[in-house]
Amino acid sequence: MARFGYTLMTEQSGPRQLVDYAVSAEQAGFDFEVSSDHYSPWLASQGHAPNAWPVLGAVAHATEKVQLYSYVTCPTIRYHPAIVAQQAATVQILADGRFTLGLGSGENLNEHVVGQGWPTVERRLDMLAEAIKLIRELLSGDLIDFRGEFYEVDSARIWDVPEVPVTIGVSMTGEKSVEKLAVAADHLINVAPDRTIVEGWQQRRQATGVLPEGRVIGQIPVCWDPDRDAAVERAYDQFRWFGGGWAVNADLPTPAGFAAATQYVRREDVASAIPCGPDLDAIAAAVAPYLEAGFTDIALVQIGDEGQRRFLDEAARPLLAALRAEFD
Numbered sequence: 399m400a401r402f403g404y405t406l407m408t409e410q411s412g413p414r415q416l417v418d419y420a421v422s423a424e425q426a427g428f429d430f431e432v433s434s435d436h437y438s439p440w441l442a443s444q445g446h447a448p449n450a451w452p453v454l455g456a457v458a459h460a461t462e463k464v465q466l467y468s469y470v471t472c473p474t475i476r477y478h479p480a481i482v483a484q485q486a487a488t489v490q491i492l493a494d495g496r497f498t499l500g501l502g503s504g505e506n507l508n509e510h511v512v513g514q515g516w517p518t519v520e521r522r523l524d525m526l527a528e529a530i531k532l533i534r535e536l537l538s539g540d541l542i543d544f545r546g547e548f549y550e551v552d553s554a555r556i557w558d559v560p561e562v563p564v565t566i567g568v569s570m571t572g573e574k575s576v577e578k579l580a581v582a583a584d585h586l587i588n589v590a591p592d593r594t595i596v597e598g599w600q601q602r603r604q605a606t607g608v609l610p611e612g613r614v615i616g617q618i619p620v621c622w623d624p625d626r627d628a629a630v631e632r633a634y635d636q637f638r639w640f641g642g643g644w645a646v647n648a649d650l651p652t653p654a655g656f657a658a659a660t661q662y663v664r665r666e667d668v669a670s671a672i673p674c675g676p677d678l679d680a681i682a683a684a685v686a687p688y689l690e691a692g693f694t695d696i697a698l699v700q701i702g703d704e705g706q707r708r709f710l711d712e713a714a715r716p717l718l719a720a721l722r723a724e725f726d
Contacts, residue, residue: 400693400695400721400726401429401430401613401694401695402428402696402697402698402718402721403432403615403697403698404697404698404700404714405469405700406420406431406432408446408453409436409440409446409447410439410444410445411446412446412703413456416453416457417456417457417460419710422711423710426710426714426715427714427715428464428714430464430467430695430697431464431465431466432466432467432500433454433457433466433468435472435508436450437507437508437509437511438511438653440637440656441636441653441656441660442657443635443636445703446703451489454468455488455492458489458497459492461493463496464496465498466489466497466498467497467498467567468499469567470501470502471499471502472501472502472505473529474503474522475504475514476504476508476509476511478549479529479530479536479549480551483533483536483556486499486533486537487537487556487559490564495561495562498565498567498584499566500566500567500587501529501530501567501568502587503519503525503526503569503648504522505647505649505650506648506650507650510651516649520574524547524578526568526578527578527579528546528547528548530579532544532549532551536551537556537559539555539556541554565584565612566582566584567585567586567587567612568585568586570583570588571589571595571644573595576602580602581602581606584612585614585615586615587616588693589617591687591688591690596691597692600692613695614694614695615693615695616688616693616695616697617696617697617699618697618699619633619672619699620674620698620700620701621672621673621674622673622700622709622717623675623705623709624675626675626677630668630674632702632704633668633672633674634663634665635702636701636702637672639659639660641659641663641667641668678713678716681698681721682724685725
């Protein structure tokens with residue numbers, strides 16, 4: 399059965415608004431909620447970037463049953479993996495076992511801010527693999543000494559260990575990441591409906607003979623609005639950053655860089671890539687390729703803080719009903 403989620407987009411809303419939206423999304427019937435984890439917005443017009451972890455803690459306290467994910471946290475440069483392990487354990491306790499730690503190799507946009515440079519893709523994957531190993535050891539609650547290629551911890555222990563273990567989802571977008579990270583991940587996260595990645599991840603897990611089947615979590619942007627022209631304009635203003643593709647998106651360091659890199663993206667390019675306007679069938683059509691590729695969970699991003707409340711109040715319930723009627 400497919401599950402449908404709501405995205406707490408930290409790049410476009412402040413922390414109080416995000417908690418309010420999270421409660422409303424649960425009431426509307428979303429199965430899960432994912433939170434981005436950014437130091438900067440993609441574009442200055444988005445205008446926000448609160449710290450994801452206090453927001454997740456507040457959301458965990460304010461909601462009752464909706465599943466929660468970080469989507470995704472980079473545990474390699476801006477955060478030390480020992481800190482990520484502690485954050486994840488704490489949120490899992492606050493969420494009464496509803497939290498999944500989503501991890502990825504990050505973007506220069508967020509990681510360069512601590513002055514440690516931006517490694518090559520190969521090195522970033524190696525750093526992520528080691529970080530996951532360390533995080534798992536710390537989540538055991540044991541006293542840990544660790545000496546790796548990239549990280550060290552000295553007599554570290556997480557004192558508040560959740561009764562429900564934290565599972566880990568990992569973003570994998572290419573063959574190299576699947577090769578290095580497949581067995582380390584309880585769940586797969588991907589931004590594109592790539593069946594090859596899904597099958598490669600599943601095959602590597604199945605080859606171990608012991609790893610249970612995990613979930614495959616994707617995400618699609620939508621811009622619902624009764625006025626299609628207004629929806630297209632908002633999507634263009636705040637979401638045209640996707641136009642360069644992930645290879646470019648990972649390497650640009652600032653919102654100004656994204657503005658420059660996407661100056662030739664047209665409104666019609668955005669409208670052809672993102673469902674805009676009131677048509678719920680168009681959103682269902684955008685979801686279909688992910689489910690056909692083997693995804694189990696799809697999180698929707700409603701673009702822009704403006705109109706977010708109206709989306710949750712007017713569109714969320716009929717949209718979820720339409721998606722479940724189409725795909726369950």
